[in-house]
Amino acid sequence: MVIEEAQRSYNPLIIEKRAQEFWESRKTYQMSQKNREDGPRFSFLDGPPYCSGRIHLGTAWNKIIKDTYLRYKTMAGFNVRRQAGWDTHGLPIEHKVEGLLGLKSKKEIETKIGIENFIKKCQEFAIENQAVMTQQFKLLGVWMDWDQPYVTFDPKYMESCWWTLKRAHEKDLLVQDLRVITWCPRCETALAMAEIDYENKEDPSIYVKFPLSVSEPELSGNTSVLVWTTTPWTLPANMAICVHPDYDYAYVRDGEETYLLAEALVDSIFGEKDYEILKVVKGSQLEGLEYQHPLTQEIPVQNDFKHKILPGEHVTLTEGTGCVHTAPGHGPDDFEIGKAYGIPIFCPVDEAGLFKQEAGKYQGQFVKEADPYIIADLEIHGRLFKEGIIQHRYGFCWRCKTPIIYLATEQWFLKITQIKDQLLSELDKVEWVPSWAGESRFRNWIENARDWTISRQRYWGIPIPIWTCSDCGEMTVVGSLEELAHLSHEKLEGDVLHRPYVDQVNIPCQCGGQMQRTPDVLDVWIDSGVAGWAALYYPQEQELFEQWYPYDFITEGHDQTRGWFYSQLGCGVIALDSVPYRKVLMHGFTLDEEGKKMSKSLGNVVEPDEVVAKYGADVLRFYLLWANKPWEDLKFNWEEIKNINKMFNILWNVYVFASTYMGLDDFQPKRYNPEDVKLRDEDRWITSRVQSVSQEVTEAIEALHLHRAARSLQDFILEDLSRWYVRLIRGRTWIEKDDPDKLGAYQTLYLTLKQVVTLMAPIAPHLCEDIYQHLIRCLETDLPESVHLLDWEVDETLVDHDLEADMDVVRHIIEACARARDTARYKLRWPVQEIVIVSEDQKVLEAAQNLESVLLEQANTKKITPSQEFQDLKIIATPNMKTLGPRLRKDVPKVAAKLAEIDGKKLIDKMEADGVFMIDLDGSTVELGPGDVTMETELPDNVTNSEFPGGNVFVDTQITPEILSEAMSRELVRRIQDMRKDLDLEVEAHIQVSVDCSAEFYNLVKPFLDFISHEVRATELLFQAPDGDYTKDWKIEDHELIVGIKQLE
């Protein structure tokens, strides 16, 4: 087979479509898995994306990191498990479905369409999105097991989750308790900490007077405790006021009234008012003082309670009054205080956030909407001290964005606080990249972890497998469907695990009553937390679990510290006493160009599909891995995307270059014997380089420093391969026939490109596949049919560090030559007679000698002379006026004249030998000491120099007749080439050239006629009036000529 002609320029859309169709038709992914069936296992667990819509850039980045790493692992010989996962349950989907169906509350769900239909819709919605997102991931070239993913609504998956809860129960870690928890009044459910977003919010800020029941006689008039709150709606539930026992509290007289508040905050509240501090006491002295609720008229129930001042360690002096309004039904701290002092947990708010009957006048009002009414009532009773507005951080339901409220409710908890030590010790067994992700960040989270509220009063989720008897209170946790069938004596078939079906299954209780299921569903973080074994259907099935658990690797964004990293650790310790993962890469977030979070409301969202449509998936993949360290946030930047695209274009150009010439010459890598091929230093150099880069890339990917791998490849492709190697071998590709020298270049370039596409295949799978197919495999048909089936190999024996170092030096020298020519305005096309390389570093001189052929050609010189010094440097001694002026006076000019004639080098030698130098001056002798002359150096005419790291180059730019002759010939060649290009001739086309020029010009180029003919593929080179298809006038220096060319058949 022969090389196929390459597309002119890099067209990712065609290439990627072609590659994906190829993989699809050849089932390449499946082959790559099968290929490694017997390799060592490497287990990976996909953090399941949530199926609520299209993927965004962050999701794309996440999967691209996974895909690159796993493709590499597969090529490196591992049997990699890479099942895709999908997170499908929970409020986000319920919320979207509610929107689609126009439902506004739980009541509407149950009465308007019913739970059964609602669940069905949720499932359909999840399945649709799963399909869309799968397609998007595939478009990015992500290889996973898309056909057999784990899905959290799969009944078998759900059973594993039930089993986990049963384990928690067996360990006594599953408890029901009345606690104050964060609550979404719109979704009417408990929320876990992980389900709350914090944003800025405007709220009322009011100071309320709570009158003390008994006024002390010495404080004339009424005394009120001053309390600050931003949630007036919690005032109806006020049961106590807390003060810090150690702080000082002041009685402050302001006009007719007296107020009690922390002394430290008096100034911030009374400020410029004309107030008087009557007395200061410790907080502890205030304990037990009784006060009156300010809204007893509106809320008669409040008359039945006694209200006291209580001590509270949680009270701070950062804001407010140091006297904290305490409503045990609406705050976690308040709740603890209430329990400690036996105060009733009064909570006059229902699950929808509406005031209940106990709230008296406010009954039926939504809490937040009652704020102004409550404020107004306080005002009427003269209980409002001050009113304002405050901007502060407040929690919102992560999905419906409703401000959360705190409610005292009965919920189910996992007692995380009880297993915290075990969580921490398991954490120590995990390897984190970067290390601080685990050692600092995650550890900090776990140290602060509280018990985990796992019950949700919703529909689309894994039902809590807890059955309780309403008669005797007996409770049982069911661990599987089979167990439920057994206990209920019912035949259970199909998906009976979801609501509402499972709600109808009752279990006969020993007491003779019926056990009914707790109607709650589970927090979705439990769903994904159990993925480690649920994806393997453990414990229902054992074999996969034994093979693949625990997982060698997971990677997710840093938001998953509180999410999946945590839920897996918690569930893992509960179910299996171990953390399910061994190594974690915590990656960053994608931000917009200004470093702001991408969000729909800001309109700065970049869709991955948009980038793919413009530049292709490979460019996006390479960019995302290249742009920064994986664990840092990534500022998306279109300019950089273009930059990467440019690099791909250059790689493509190298490939086009290779395929063009190799195709013309019908190059066959397997046809030649070693003796047919002549390798030059530059061939050995690029071979060494590509293996060095292979080492770097391997180390970088292994360390998950994917940016280093990408940057190393980029640097190699641009600097070494394109800018240097291709430049060095260009001359050799122009040689006719099967010249060993040309074959050496072909073979080296071929093997280098082969290694590059292998190395780059995990990052840019499509492009590498395309080049592999059309340059490599079409010539080596016995190779595996896809680049992704190759073995990852590095041949360290080909690495020659000395050669690489030498080439570095030589590149610097050649650049210096170019600079020197540039300053002398001496064209690179014109050869020079000699270049002297001067360095005190022996290694530099050796490098110049070792790679002399490269230097001669690239510096376009006839001769290279390495030297420790530049012999032709003129040294000129000039008189030092400071010393000689006073001494010699008017003889100074004569001395100066003499010095100018003398060879400076001899003067130095003499002075070094004798310590003095004598000058004859009209009979008299002048004695010059070392301080009397200063030395200057001067370059000879026609020499320019330039520095490079390690030395200097001296370029002889003198134009001899021979040089001029060659220069003119090259100038003529360039012009004829230009005309060939104007005609868009095929590279190998032969032409006839006729040149009309002066006799002088003809004589100049005469010695180079063969050279010219060869360079421009002229079968005939005639010096006569042009008679061609195409003629053009040219001026070369002072020579005017007319050139005509004609294509020959």
Added chain:
RNA sequence: GGGCCCGUGGCUCAGGCGGUAGAGCGCACGGCUGAUAACCGUGAGGUCCUGGGUUCGAAUCCCAGCGGGCCCA
């Protein structure tokens, strides 16, 4: 309020066991011309976020502050 990370030319980022600041892009100028809707060279451009400290010497180490991101309260 707490934890973690980040803050280097106009832009994106290297460097970071302390020793005269680097690259790419962009800009300006010059060059090259069968890889050519490319490529090469040169130049301008930096209080290395701010302020303290340690040190002969700090972009680098320490402390405080400011700004950004994530997580928590």
